[in-house]
Each structure stands twice: as structure tokens, then as C-alpha cells.
Amino acid sequence: MKSIVIVGFGGFGREVDWLARECGRAVLGFLDDNVPPGKKGNYTILGGLDAWSDYPDTEFVVAIGNPRVRKEIVEKLASQGVTDFATLIHPSVEMDESVDVGKGTMICAGSIATVDIVIGDHVILNLNVTVGHDDRIHDFVTVAPMVALSGNVILEQGVEVGTGAAIRQGITMACGSMLGMGGVQTKDSEANTIYIGSPAKPLKPLPEFI
Numbered sequence: 001m002k003s004i005v006i007v008g009f010g011g012f013g014r015e016v017d018w019l020a021r022e023c024g025r026a027v028l029g030f031l032d033d034n035v036p037p038g039k040k041g042n043y044t045i046l047g048g049l050d051a052w053s054d055y056p057d058t059e060f061v062v063a064i065g066n067p068r069v070r071k072e073i074v075e076k077l078a079s080q081g082v083t084d085f086a087t088l089i090h091p092s093v094e095m096d097e098s099v100d101v102g103k104g105t106m107i108c109a110g111s112i113a114t115v116d117i118v119i120g121d122h123v124i125l126n127l128n129v130t131v132g133h134d135d136r137i138h139d140f141v142t143v144a145p146m147v148a149l150s151g152n153v154i155l156e157q158g159v160e161v162g163t164g165a166a167i168r169q170g171i172t173m174a175c176g177s178m179l180g181m182g183g184v185q186t187k188d189s190e191a192n193t194i195y196i197g198s199p200a201k202p203l204k205p206l207p208e209f210i
């Protein structure tokens with residue numbers, strides 16, 4: 001199996017370092033435009049994003065929680081010819097073989113996805129997320145720890161769900177929308193809008209997810 005280079009040396013990036021090692025993958029280090037190259041404790045900063053080409057025989061993961069930033073970076077890498085994105089699924093994750101998971105997607109420890117589920121590319125499912133039957137999780141979605149997605153839920157591209165939130169069965173969260181931590185989504189969301197509370201109500205708009 002190819003070694004891993006992680007893009008983004010933030011808190012989640014370091015969690016993905018652990019995730020990758022738990023998956024039995026060797027981690028070469030991190031790319032981050034905002035951190036000088038060199039050793040940082042147990043971690044190695046290899047360089048900025050442009051240093052990717054020094055690691056041709058490697059798989060990349062973009063470990064940045066914000067869906068808009070993650071998409072921008074994935075598209076930048078892809079436009080420069082990067083095609084090898086790793087799919088990292090922690091060994092403790094339980095899922096049926098009918099669950100389809102895309103490239104560049106990270107599924108953290110303790111999560112469960114039951115049956116007939118499609119999870120797209122560059123998705124983050126953080127710790128202890130439950131994903132119900134027939135859910136559709138599109139590209140660049142970020143789901144924080146302890147979220148419960150009921151069955152037949154659709155999370156369109158770039159949706160973000162905060163820690164401990166819950167989504168009713170059959171609900172669609174439209175492109176680029178967000179449910180804040182602890183929220184309970186009982187109705188379909190409008191695109192590019194933050195919702196909070198139980199039942200969730202709109203808080204404010206977000207930039208368009210494009």
C-alpha cells in the first residue's frame with residue numbers, strides 16, 4: 001500500500017495522521033502553506049501545497065474540516081495532476097458491503113454505516129457518526145462527531161453537520177448548508193444557510209458552495 005501525505009496540519013490533520021496509522025498506512029508527513037517545513041514534535045511538515053510533486057508515489061488526503069476550503073484545495077491539486085487520493089476507514093468502523101465509499105474520504109473511529117448507502121469523494125465522517133439505510137452523502141460533506149443521520153437522508157455537496165446533531169429520516173440538506181452542533185433538522189434545508197436549534201431554524205447565510 002502506498003504511503004500517505006496529509007494536506008493540512010491542523011487539529012483534524014493530526015487526527016487523520018492517527019487514522020491513517022490505525023489503517024496500517026505509513027504517513028510521510030504534512031503539506032501546509034501556513035507552517036514552515038521541518039519537525040513539529042512527532043510530526044513532519046514536508047512543505048507547502050506545491051511540494052506535492054516531490055511525493056509522486058503517494059496517496060493524498062485533504063484533512064481540512066471546512067468543506068469550501070477542502071474543495072478548493074482538492075481542485076487545486078487535481079488541476080496539477082494529482083489523482084491518487086486515499087480512502088481511510090478506521091478498522092473499528094462497521095458497515096455492510098452495500099455501502100459505497102469514494103476516494104479521499106475519511107471515516108473515523110466508531111462510526112457505523114448500515115446498508116445501501118452512498119458516501120461520495122472527500123467526505124469526512126468524524127468519530128462515532130451513525131449513517132442510516134439508503135443515505136446519500138455527496139462530495140465534500142463534513143460530519144462532526146456523534147451525529148445521527150436517520151435513513152433516506154440526503155446531504156448534498158458541501159453540507160456540514162455539527163457535533164451531536166440529528167437529522168430526521170427522509171430529509172435533504174441542500175448544497176452548502178449547515179446544521180450547528182446539537183441541532184435537530186426536521187425539515188429540508190435551504191442551500192448555503194446555517195441552521196441551529198431543535199427544531200432547527202435558519203441562523204444566517206453562508207457563502208455559495210461552488
Ligand SMILES: CC(C)(COP(=O)(O)OP(=O)(O)OC[C@H]1O[C@@H](n2cnc3c(N)ncnc32)[C@H](O)[C@@H]1OP(=O)(O)O)[C@@H](O)C(=O)NCCC(=O)NCCS
Pocket residue numbers: 126144145161162163179180181182183194195196197203
Ligand atoms: C452554528 C455555528 C456555525 C454558528 O457559529 P457562528 O456563526 O460563529 O455564530 P455565533 O457563535 O456568533 O452564534 C450566534 C448565536 O447563535 C447561538 N448559537 C451558536 N451555535 C449554536 C448552536 N449550535 N445551537 C444553538 N445556538 C447556537 C449563539 O449562542 C449566539 O446566540 P446569541 O446571538 O443569543 O448570543 C456554530 O456555533 C456551530 O455549531 N459550529 C459547529 C461546531 C462543531 O460542530 N465543530 C465540530 C468540530 S470537529
